[in-house]
Amino acid sequence: MASPAGVVSSEPYDMEKRAAEYKAPPTHEVHEGADGKSESDGNSTHAQGVKRVEAITAVWSKKALWSTFVLLWLVSFVAAMLGSIEGALSPYITSSFDQHGLLAVINIAARIIGGVVTLSIGKLIDIRGRMEGFIGALLLITVGMIMKALCQNVETYAAAQVFYWVGNVALGFIIQVFVADITSLRNRMIIFTINSTPNLCTTFAGPVIAELFYYKANFRWAFASFLIILLVFSAPVVGVMWYHERKAKKLGLIRPESGRSRLESAKYYIIDFDVLGAILITAGFTLITLPFSLVSSANHSWQSASIIVMIVIGVVSLVAFLVWEKYFAPVQFFPFALLKDRTVLGAALTYFLVFLSTFVWDAYYGSYLQVVNGLSISISNYVLNAYSLTAYFTGPFIALFIRYNGHAKWPAMAAVPIYILGTALIIHFRVPGADVGYLTMCQVLVGFSTGMLTTMSELALMASVDHQNVAVAIAIYGLFGSVGSSIGYAIAGGIWTNILPGKLVEFLPDYAKDQAASIYGSIENQMAEPIGTPVRDAVIEAYGYVMRLMVIVGASLIPLLVIAVFIWKNINVKKNQSGEKKARGNIF
Template sequence: MDKHSFASSIKSKSKSDRPRPREKVVKSAGVVRMEAIARAADSKSGKYTLGLIATACYAMYWVYCQERSTTYSFSVWATSSFKQHSSGISALGIATSIISSVCLPFLAKFSDIFSRPWVFVMSLVSYLMGFAIIMKSPTLAAYIVGNVFVSIGSAGIGFLTSVLTADLVPLKWRGFAQGLLSTPYLATVWYTSYIVESLSTNNDWRWGYGMYLIIMPAVMVPAIAALFGLERRAHRQGLINIAAAKKGIEDEEAEVEIDNKTMREKLISTFHELDTVGLILLGFGWSLLLLPFSLSAYAKDGYKNPSLIAMFVVGGVCLIGYGFWEAYGAKFPSAPGRILKNRTVITAIIIDVIYLLAGWMQLAYLSSYVYIVTDLSVTQWNYFNNVLTMGLCSFGLVAGVIQRYTHRYKALQIFGICVKIIGYGLLVDKNGVHDVGRLVMSQLLTGMGGAFSVVGSQVGSQASVPHQDVALVIALLSLWSNIGGSIGSAIAAQVWNSQMPGNLRKFLPASVSDAEVLEFFSSITLIRSYDYDSPIRQGAIKAYETTVYPLWSAALGLSFIALIAACFQSNFFLGDTQNAYDHQDTAGHTRVEDKGIVEKPKSGWQRVLRFWDL
């Protein structure tokens, strides 16, 4: 090949696939250990062990999905048994949602510095402590404390199964594997109601939690043992120096250096590697920023309450301090500059934040709306509530299969966002939407489009970073998504609480007293008890239509921001590598593979497609 043809071939590469100068990334011990596990799995017995890990992780995730589906219902009876239902549910939701979000960066850093299996161990211990406390909880406070421990264990399992998938599955199968993790929900949504029903009397709810003291260890211990077993096999085969891996390097001198350190020096070194100061600032910052969204409905004067204002201010200061610390003080930053400058990660975060922000603005009161404006039976209404979940889980697998054979994700993500916009648009009608078929189609399209979009964000963001950063990117994407969902829920609650009482007063018959209006506002079952054609039911339907219209219109408009962001998304080739940053496989070996290079564009349309990396 002469120099002219070589230059032409370089120019013809998709922008996402062109080689760029890469920052040298030092791998931490947890990442080096996982690459050693992948190398140890090359043998026949290693492949069997890897298959055992995959099976055990799937079983563990199945139980995790079941636990999330059942314990949410148990919380209703638990808080009622303490005679504090309304305040208890609120306090429980605030505590668990914030803890499960802000703990993710901590888990990511812990898994990188130590190892992935130890995070599973920590999650299991947290689970067992939490369920034990809940079973014996004498007060609401003890019950909430137990749930906080459970939320940490739950976040650890959900997070680490995604990280293990990114560690051990190549890019071309990554989307399919991520979609496969959500398939248990296709079954659990149907049979968990029978579990809940059988434990819904007296204090049986305690056994609803207690049964997981037996089930969780049964499904988690095999996965943990298999991971540790492969790690030991890698050590015996000399694939990794465990002592040197504690410093993320593999030279022989490192072992002497580490062994000669005093306990105090080791503790200080671990303190810096965990970026303890940065993570504390991050945790406090996000906790204080998220708390007001949950507390505003119960605080005097809402967001004007001085305490909530103080939380916003102090939380903002903590996050600003975190930024300065990461830039100038952290020896091992938890948010390295290469991530903050990463176009793919930033666009994925924007897309997912808007997805959950708009999604919760629409979804928060959709179930209540359908319960009032249609005449579906309770069973049919429950089936409708599961349509979105079924769509997300089913089309997540479809998205993975499409990515496997097209080796790209951008066009599918853009298509998915467009489908989701159509789904949102089906609900926007000033006269309301009463047709059940239209309501179901809306949720089905939203689930389909959401699946294509979410899987695209996950795979694209993971492909754009080195193996060292994959756990942190998964944590950041999840954290920001949760923030978007919290803001969307807060907006929906604010609009609902401020507009619905007035709309009910406006559209209900004049014979209905103001006290009765408040009762109708507080109880959808009371409204539902009236015949569909009665003046009270029809007035309530009109009030519901008027209240949700601006919310659902805003959700539709916001979705176009995600569509614009998706146009600036990268479009890496999904091949046999672990990532597209340094083109290393799951074992840490650099691979050279066909990246889907195309000819130099000859027309204006081809240049447009090249500009957008399509």
């Protein structure tokens, strides 16, 4: 058991005594809520994933606990490396199909689907267990990486990105939920932020490895190689969970299977996951945001039938989703009740606004640094990743501050002005000819404030729900972030595809105006001539004009953060953890 100080107790852990104290969960009971919707109590089938984890922590040792932390850190390391390599190569992959402008479009669909799917994954791991969800996430990543390694057109690459991103989001989400299961609230962010520290290495190593693969081999081998490495490092985590789950079953701590047939199980999960609701909300957000980026790339205008139909169907889908959830869904897909808590709502909105603001000006930033500043793939990604590097570096220190201070709201309020300052300075310095050092400084400021805001908001959210609802609360948090980033990408893509082609035609010398389309479609064509030549300078001028608009739009959204953070309750996590140490086994 965890000691009063919040660390693992040094006294010997008596597995048999703990097993005797732990009661196997009773059979499934479903109660009718006040609104007529089905509600499952804490001991229902909906809680079996939680019960399995509690059973595992009831039987494992302190050594197993710390070994699991190390194994999860290694998986996070390899996943972060794969993500860093993928991000550095993406502009060149889309350019290889002469579709560089679709970079934002591909990410819009992937991020929305990834965010929505986490709600289903949250239900899945609460019903089936963390191990099954972990394996499923690896399967999605595997499918995505194989498709990327074999893709021959941008359509296949776009589909592969969806598989990869959903799997990547799911893997990170399940790791977070599992860490939440095996930590106390006071110490949780310490492990969360330590699991993010691999990014300190991958920020530098990823772009270099991507560059080596790009010049020495190709992007296909990069994806294949690191997929194999990820699977190798993930296998021990599955082994640990399987071994201790099996041990818990032998001690009678995990209830037997439901006894349903396959057909009955399929019907049960279709209803319980609210498949129709998931489809409606995914279609709604995707169809509303995609047109912003597709208008110019598809040679359509806002008056074209295809664009209008997409927007109309998107709006209708969202309205249908709300009607379905309120009046017809046997089990609601989206847990609206949790958003009645102002801290949960405010924390989720904080994450939404941070991602929305950032991805408006960040979507094409790597391309900007290479085209305008003449940086290499690796160096441009160092500058780009200074944002996340700072957030990951300061994260553990912020978590330690929380552990001893206990408060999350007012430190988050203090971070908002820093975020505003960093973004406002980007407006001033993101112009052709500006020193790269100033751009890096801005990334550091924004990264530091983002690290504070995301750490504090996620902790505030988890402190506002009980253990039974942690998975779904984190899923809501992730959904708000995914929708925020996808809208940010949509705005960036809309500015890019609607303005950059015209500016290229305007600024290119007369003899090169007929090359505007090919230059727009490929980052390699944009850098074909050296800086100082008329064509390259015209491209730089067009980039500068468009990027300045992006930063202004992103910065204008930040003041809403003040409202989002202000509505949090001033929760003290030091006082909230006393009750959670009971009946949760050997946790940190």
